[in-house]
Structures are given as structure tokens and as C-alpha cells.
Amino acid sequence: MIRKHALQGLALICTLAALACFSSVARADDDDPPTRVARLAFTQGSISFQPAGTGDWVMAGLNRPMTTGDKLWADNDGRVELQLDGSLIRLSNNTGFSFLNLSDNVTQIQLTAGTLLVHVRRLDDNETYEIDTPNLAFSVLRPGVYKISVNEAGDSTAIKIRSGQGEVTGGGAAYTVRSNEFDTFSGTEQLSANSEDYTAGDDQFDIWAASRDRHWENSGSAHYVSADVVGYDDLDDHGAWRQTPDNGYVWFPRTSAPDWAPYHYGHWDYIEPWGYTWVDDEPWGFAPFHYGRWVNYQGAWGWVPTPPRSEGVGYVRPVYAPALVAWVGGGASVAWFALGPREVYVPSYAVSRNYVNNVNVSNTTVNTTVVNNYYNTTIVNKNVSVTTVKYVNQSVPGAVAATTPQAFTTAQPVAKNAVKVDQRSVASAPVRAFTPAVAPAKQAVLGTGTAAAKPPVAIQTRAVVAKVAPPAPPPSFEARQAAIKSNGGKPLSVAQVRQIHPATAHQQAAVKIAPPAKPATPQSSQSNRPPQPQNGQAAQNSARPPDRPVDRPVPPTNVKPESNKPATPNTVQPQNRPADRPVNPNNASQPPSANRPASPPAAHPNEVPVAPRPVVQLSSNPELDKKHQQEQDQLRAQQEQDRQKLQQLQEQEHAKLTQQQVDQAKKQQLEQQHQQQTQQLQQKHAEEQKQLQQKQQQERQPQSKPQKPDNPPQPKP
Numbered sequence: 094m095i096r097k098h099a100l101q102g103l104a105l106i107c108t109l110a111a112l113a114c115f116s117s118v119a120r121a122d123d124d125d126p127p128t129r130v131a132r133l134a135f136t137q138g139s140i141s142f143q144p145a146g147t148g149d150w151v152m153a154g155l156n157r158p159m160t161t162g163d164k165l166w167a168d169n170d171g172r173v174e175l176q177l178d179g180s181l182i183r184l185s186n187n188t189g190f191s192f193l194n195l196s197d198n199v200t201q202i203q204l205t206a207g208t209l210l211v212h213v214r215r216l217d218d219n220e221t222y223e224i225d226t227p228n229l230a231f232s233v234l235r236p237g238v239y240k241i242s243v244n245e246a247g248d249s250t251a252i253k254i255r256s257g258q259g260e261v262t263g264g265g266a267a268y269t270v271r272s273n274e275f276d277t278f279s280g281t282e283q284l285s286a287n288s289e290d291y292t293a294g295d296d297q298f299d300i301w302a303a304s305r306d307r308h309w310e311n312s313g314s315a316h317y318v319s320a321d322v323v324g325y326d327d328l329d330d331h332g333a334w335r336q337t338p339d340n341g342y343v344w345f346p347r348t349s350a351p352d353w354a355p356y357h358y359g360h361w362d363y364i365e366p367w368g369y370t371w372v373d374d375e376p377w378g379f380a381p382f383h384y385g386r387w388v389n390y391q392g393a394w395g396w397v398p399t400p401p402r403s404e405g406v407g408y409v410r411p412v413y414a415p416a417l418v419a420w421v422g423g424g425a426s427v428a429w430f431a432l433g434p435r436e437v438y439v440p441s442y443a444v445s446r447n448y449v450n451n452v453n454v455s456n457t458t459v460n461t462t463v464v465n466n467y468y469n470t471t472i473v474n475k476n477v478s479v480t481t482v483k484y485v486n487q488s489v490p491g492a493v494a495a496t497t498p499q500a501f502t503t504a505q506p507v508a509k510n511a512v513k514v515d516q517r518s519v520a521s522a523p524v525r526a527f528t529p530a531v532a533p534a535k536q537a538v539l540g541t542g543t544a545a546a547k548p549p550v551a552i553q554t555r556a557v558v559a560k561v562a563p564p565a566p567p568p569s570f571e572a573r574q575a576a577i578k579s580n581g582g583k584p585l586s587v588a589q590v591r592q593i594h595p596a597t598a599h600q601q602a603a604v605k606i607a608p609p610a611k612p613a614t615p616q617s618s619q620s621n622r623p624p625q626p627q628n629g630q631a632a633q634n635s636a637r638p639p640d641r642p643v644d645r646p647v648p649p650t651n652v653k654p655e656s657n658k659p660a661t662p663n664t665v666q667p668q669n670r671p672a673d674r675p676v677n678p679n680n681a682s683q684p685p686s687a688n689r690p691a692s693p694p695a696a697h698p699n700e701v702p703v704a705p706r707p708v709v710q711l712s713s714n715p716e717l718d719k720k721h722q723q724e725q726d727q728l729r730a731q732q733e734q735d736r737q738k739l740q741q742l743q744e745q746e747h748a749k750l751t752q753q754q755v756d757q758a759k760k761q762q763l764e765q766q767h768q769q770q771t772q773q774l775q776q777k778h779a780e781e782q783k784q785l786q787q788k789q790q791q792e793r794q795p796q797s798k799p800q801k802p803d804n805p806p807q808p809k810p
Contacts, residue, residue: 141168
């Protein structure tokens with residue numbers, strides 16, 4: 094008996110230990126920083142930027158990564174484009190914008206005034222995309238193009254949907270808005286909704302946004318880079334792709350500096366929670382400095398991209414990194430060089446083992462055992478020096494960049510504050526995995542921008558309505574700076590930042606959570622109402638088929654390969670781009686496939702399309718018309734039953750899929766299967782409809798009677 098109780102006690106202890114271990118791992122994963130950011134990709138006119146936790150407005154700089162708490166103000170002549178992994182956000186003039194939340198699965202935008210246009214290319218089932226205005230919260234439900242405008246007073250929001258579907262929540266009501274609709278929602282405590290005609294022409298902002306979309310859609314780099322890499326489309330105009338024997342297709346930039354090397358022309362900003370972050374001066378300088386690896390090939394620097402999705406190959410969404418470099422030397426200067434292919438990046442900020450694995454395997458070809466060894470050595474055992482690895486770029490002439498500690502901590506341009514290094518010394522100097530542990534000056538958070546125009550006070554303090562509660566606003570820079578110093582100069586973990594917040598910090602945010610809502614329908618404007626069907630013609634059902642996400646641009650077929658030759662000789666450009674995309678950039682001998690596989694349709698439950706109601710052609714026979722109408726109704730009922738069965742099946746499979754938490758590959762396969770089933774059902778219904786109409790047409794035709802001959806035979810006498 095005693096032995097039995099002892100065994101039970103031992104089992105209980107083991108179970109509790111396992112749960113504690115699992116809990117610590119889960120907490121560590123929850124405290125990982127986001128794997129995605131937004132890129133400030135284009136500015137025009139006067140654009141002001143306020144980093145999270147500061148009260149200063151400075152001029153916005155290109156390639157600045159943006160995250161939760163960052164704010165933008167586009168003044169009278171301003172325009173902005175922000176790029177994310179699955180969407181594009183454009184701001185018009187006199188527009189106040191900020192990120193209430195930007196995490197792995199949540200994009201929550203605050204729009205206090207002005208106009209923004211959002212192009213959502215992809216929306217996963219577990220992803221939330223919300224735009225909060227002073228009187229409502231707009232939830233994007235499908236990929237599409239959405240234009241949202243807030244009036245000057247902040248008591249009215251206009252939503253124009255070119256494609257897609259969304260839901261408006263506010264004033265205790267919930268409205269569904271769909272493609273080709275233009276709705277205006279007025280009031281704050283209670284919404285007054287009016288639907289207008291969508292046919293109004295595009296303005297200059299729409300035309301500009303469409304031209305920016307075409308630049309992305311025609312990107313030749315889409316053949317070689319993962320769709321989730323931010324900023325890859327800017328590579329087309331500034332370099333060319335060449336096939337190399339060891340790394341597959343590599344992108345070589347065209348640069349004006351004869352001694353150009355990666356991570357030499359730019360500066361270091363301090364962005365929480367990643368810490369010191371490289372911001373490059375080049376207009377294309379985002380994707381190659383936060384994803385992938387660099388290699389020196391035949392005397393020229395080339396970027397080895399994050400590989401795209403390949404059918405049958407496991408895929409991890411590329412994880413954003415503040416700078417993929419290793420640190421060398423120490424003392425009077427701060428020095429670094431770009432990591433090469435198959436070399437492990439070790440974050441200087443607090444992360445879990447799973448994060449370290451993903452940030453490496455998603456950006457380069459690397460053995461997971463090697464990654465784990467780095468994690469154990471540098472993070473677990475706190476051995477910051479790497480002495481057993483030979484880095485390929487460390488010995489390349491001109492690869493190592495160095496600057497003064499003051500320039501490093503105050504966001505000063507590296508090229509103007511460069512420290513000359515001895516090539517022999519740096520080639521054999523010890524390499525450190527972590528960024529130098531030193532607290533930043535406030536200028537490192539503000540970046541290189543000078544003071545800029547502030548938005549009106551009324552817009553800065555204007556509250557917005559949210560459906561999803563955002564995280565607490567970030568603490569002040571002064572509070573974080575003191576905590577960083579207490580942390581030995583190392584970046585604060587997510588948990589440490591959370592501890593800085595007072596208990597009431599969340600209530601201080603200018604956000605009002607929308608009350609529980611009941612379904613409602615906007616009222617149509619009589620003057621702008623679309624024409625109604627005539628002569629008893631049945632109207633098309635209002636339910637629309639789901640919009641397919643545009644995960645990749647269509648490769649151009651008329652782009653001349655010679656247009657993007659690099660400065661190095663013997664450039665080999667792939668001919669016929671649509672057919673020459675490599676399946677695996679790291680295997681040059683493997684022939685490229687024809688087209689990159691499309692991302693699965695974002696078919697959320699209840700999105701199986703409803704077939705349009707057929708039009709019954711009237712004839713002069715009322716009884717026949719009645720019979721045909723009954724046949725059409727019976728066919729329609731059967732089709733609706735088929736649709737509901739398929740929808741129920743898909744919903745069950747979606748629920749099962751969510752419960753099991755299957756990997757992305759299986760989810761993609763299931764979505765493609767659903768799309769095929771939906772298309773087959775539509776084809777079946779179309780064929781049935783065609784057969785029924787042919788039958789009805791035959792029945793309407795009168796029976797032909799024998800005609801008398803023109804010259805009947807004369808009777809014989």
C-alpha cells in the first residue's frame with residue numbers, strides 16, 4: 094500500500110513538473126516579440142512620425158519599421174504608404190494614423206481623421222484586421238480594397254469597398270458591408286447608416302494608390318522571394334537576379350558607391366522590443382536587411398532571399414529581424430558584418446527557443462541542431478562569444494563596418510561617422526553574438542528625423558471605438574530607458590515592459606470598447622439607389638462569392654531581362670520569367686517551376702457562394718410559364734440544399750482543423766479542396782440550369798405544320 098501511494102506521489106510530481114515546464118515554455122512563447130512589422134515605404138509632402146512612448150513629432154524616414162504604438166500624421170500635402178506582409182496601407186492628406194496593435198495575428202489601426210486606403214492581399218482564418226475610427230470599428234472579413242474616411246468633426250465615417258467584405262460595429266449595431274458598396278455612418282452614441290451608389294469616379298488618391306498596386310503586381314522579384322517578405326517589390330528597379338552555383342538565385346544591387354557593402358550606409362534606431370535596429374539609406378533597403386542573408390560572389394555583394402513556398406516543402410512564415418549581423422571586436426568602436434548563408438542569427442532580445450529556430454529556418458537554409466546549439470551556448474549558458482565558427486563574410490575585404498559608440502547610440506549616419514578598421518585584425522577578431530549592451534539616447538528612438546508639424550490637438554486626443562480591446566499603451570521612453578539601464582543595457586523583454594505599466598494604464602488609452610451589437614442594415618439613398626429590376630425580372634441575390642486573396646502578383650510576360658543587369662559582368666538573366674522561377678533557390682540544378690503556388694482562399698465559414706437566381710423568360714402561355722417557374726424553384730431549392738450541405742461540411746472541417754491546430758500546409762490543402770468543391774458545385778448548377786433552359790425553350794416552340802406546295806399538282810381529266 095505504501096509503495097502504491099509512493100508511486101502515485103511520484104507520478105503526481107512528474108506530472109506537475111511536466112506541466113510547469115510546458116507552462117514556462119508557453120509563457121516564453123507568449124512573451125516573444127512580434128514576428129512582423131510595418132515598413133514606412135513611401136512618403137510625399139509633410140509627414141510626421143511619433144515613435145511609441147514619446148511625445149515628440151519628427152519627420153518620418155523611409156524604411157523605418159513601425160509597430161504597436163507608433164503614430165503618423167500626413168499634413169495638407171502628405172501621402173504615405175505602409176507595407177505589411179499581407180496588406181498595403183495608404184494615407185491621404187490631413188490623416189491621423191497609429192497602430193493600436195500589430196502582432197502576429199492582429200492588425201489594429203486607429204484612424205482619428207482623414208482618409209486611408211487598405212489593400213488586404215491575404216487574410217488567414219485566425220487573423221484579425223480592424224480599423225477603429227471615432228464612431229465605429231470596421232472589421233475586414235475578406236481580402237479586398239477598402240477606403241475609409243473620417244470627417245473633420247470626427248462624428249462620421251464613410252466606407253467604400255471596391256472588393257471584399259467587412260463589418261461595422263458601433264452604437265449598439267452591427268452592419269455588414271460588401272463589395273461595390275459605399276456607406277456613411279454618422280453619429281457617436283447611435284449610428285445612422287446610409288448606403289449610396291458606388292459608381293462615383295475615383296479621385297487622385299485612388300488613382301495614385303492604383304498605380305502603386307500595379308508596381309507590386311508587376312514585380313519580377315515575386316519569382317524568387319517569399320510573399321511574406323516586406324518590401325521585395327522595390328528590388329526590381331535597383332538590381333537584378335543571377336543564378337549562382339551554391340545559393341541558387343541571388344539578387345545583386347546596383348549601387349553608386351564603389352566600396353559598397355551591406356550594413357554600411359544607414360544608421361541604428363532603437364525600436365522596442367527588438368532594441369537596436371538597422372535602418373538603411375537605400376530606397377530598396379528593407380527586405381535585404383531584415384530577411385535572408387548576404388554573400389560575396391565574384392567580388393560583388395548579393396542578397397540570398399528568403400525562399401518562397403514550394404509544394405510539398407514545409408514552410409515557416411519569414412520572421413522579421415532587426416538586423417541580421419554578427420558583432421566583432423569591442424573597445425573604442427562598435428563593429429559588425431552581415432551574416433552569410435547557413436549562419437545562425439542570435440537575437441539580443443529575450444526570446445524562446447522556438448523563436449530562435451523560426452527566425453533562422455525561415456530566413457536561410459540552416460540545420461535546426463546547429464540552431465539549438467547556438468541557443469544553448471549563447472542564451473542558456475550566456476556565452477556571448479562565438480569561437481568555434483568561421484563566418485564567411487568576416488574575412489571579406491570591406492565587409493566589417495564600424496562606428497563610434499556615441500554615433501551608434503544616437504542614430505547618427507554610419508558612413509559619416511565610420512571608424513577605419515584593420516582588415517587583418519577584424520578577420521581574426523572574436524565574434525560576439527549579441528548587440529552591445531548599452532542604453533540608447535532618446536535620439537536613437539526618434540531616429541534621424543528633425544522636428545515636424547504636429548496634428549491638431551483635437552485629433553491627437555480624439556478617442557476611437559474598438560471591437561477588440563488593444564494592449565495597454567506603451568510606457569514612456571524615460572521609464573523604459575531607466576529600466577534598460579537597470580537591465581545592464583540589454584533590451585527589455587515583453588514581460589519586463591508589461592511590469593512598467595501602472596494598473597490603470599490601459600484605461601488611459603483613447604479607446605472606447607464598442608457595446609454589444611445587434612444586426613442592422615444601412616438605409617439606401619433614394620437619389621442614388623441603383624436601378625431596380627424591371628418586368629418582373631428577379632434581382633440577383635445579395636450574397637456574394639468570396640473574394641480570392643491575391644497572395645502573389647501575376648508575373649509579367651513582357652519584361653526584358655536586360656533591364657535589370659547588375660554592375661558585375663557575365664550577368665545571367667532568366668528568360669521567360671513566368672516559367673523560370675526557381676523551386677529552391679539553394680539548388681541551382683533544380684529547374685524552376687512555372688508558377689508560384691497561390692495562397693489558399695480565405696474561405697471563412699458561411700462563405701460558400703449562393704448561385705444567382707435565374708431569370709425566367711416569359712411567353713404567351715401562362716400555364717407553361719407557371720410550370721417553368723415551378724421547375725426553376727425546385728431546381729433552386731435543390732441547389733440551395735446542396736450548398737448548405739457543402740457549407741456545413743466545410744464548417745465542420747474548419748472547426749476540426751482549428752481544434753487540431755494543424756500546420757499551415759494542411760490548412761492550405763484543405764482550403765484548395767474547398768475551393769475545388771465550390772467550383773465543381775457551381776459548374777454542376779450551371780450545367781443543370783443550361784439543360785433546364787434548353788428543355789423549356791424546346792417546349793415553347795410550336796409544333797411545325799406541313800406546308801402546302803406552291804404549285805399543287807393539277808387533277809387529271
